[in-house]
């Protein structure tokens with residue numbers, strides 16, 4: 573990977589790599605999301621990248637989940653995308669903001685009904701005594717919304733990771749990989765090469 577092969581804007585570059593990954597890899601949009609609580613204790617899980625533009629990277633979840641609690645306490649995050657088949661990795665770090673309700677509602681309405689019911693039924697990240705408790709909650713939600721659209725729960729919505737740095741990593745032989753990091757500066761982006 574040569575610096576000159578990359579777009580000047582890392583968001584455009586991420587779009588380009590994502591498009592190639594979607595052709596080559598199942599679930600190319602799955603990314604590891606790292607958050608930390610107020611005492612800096614980290615946690616990580618996979619979420620789906622559901623929007624990317626100049627504002628940042630959007631993902632959707634239950635805001636009363638563990639990640640939601642941590643993002644409230646400490647609104648910063650890091651994500652990693654990895655595409656083994658392409659020998660590529662992207663790391664993004666920055667601040668977190670909430671996606672507004674209109675945008676969350678638009679994404680919500682694109683989801684399959686069963687996923688909407690699941691979001692109502694599942695108190696994400698809470699302990700459950702048994703699997704049947706969850707199934708009973710699903711049955712309850714199905715009955716509650718029988719014959720009507722499933723509305724956006726107040727606890728559900730998107731977050732946007734507003735990037736401060738975006739690193740593009742490409743595999744090279746003998747562990748001499750390429751790493752180019754874009755860092756936000758003066759309203760634009762500067763770039764630097766990192767040792768592998």
Ligand SMILES: Cc1cc2nc3c(=O)[nH]c(=O)nc-3n(C[C@H](O)[C@H](O)[C@H](O)COP(=O)(O)O)c2cc1C
Pocket residue numbers: 599602615616617618619620621631632633634637638639640696697
């Ligand atoms: C491929 C894949 C995609 C996932 N996408 C999402 C997602 O977009 N949003 C979400 O809330 N959880 C998603 N999950 C589930 C999360 O990994 C996690 O179990 C859940 O959000 C609870 O995390 P938390 O307890 O840390 O808040 C996904 C899991 C996998 C394996």
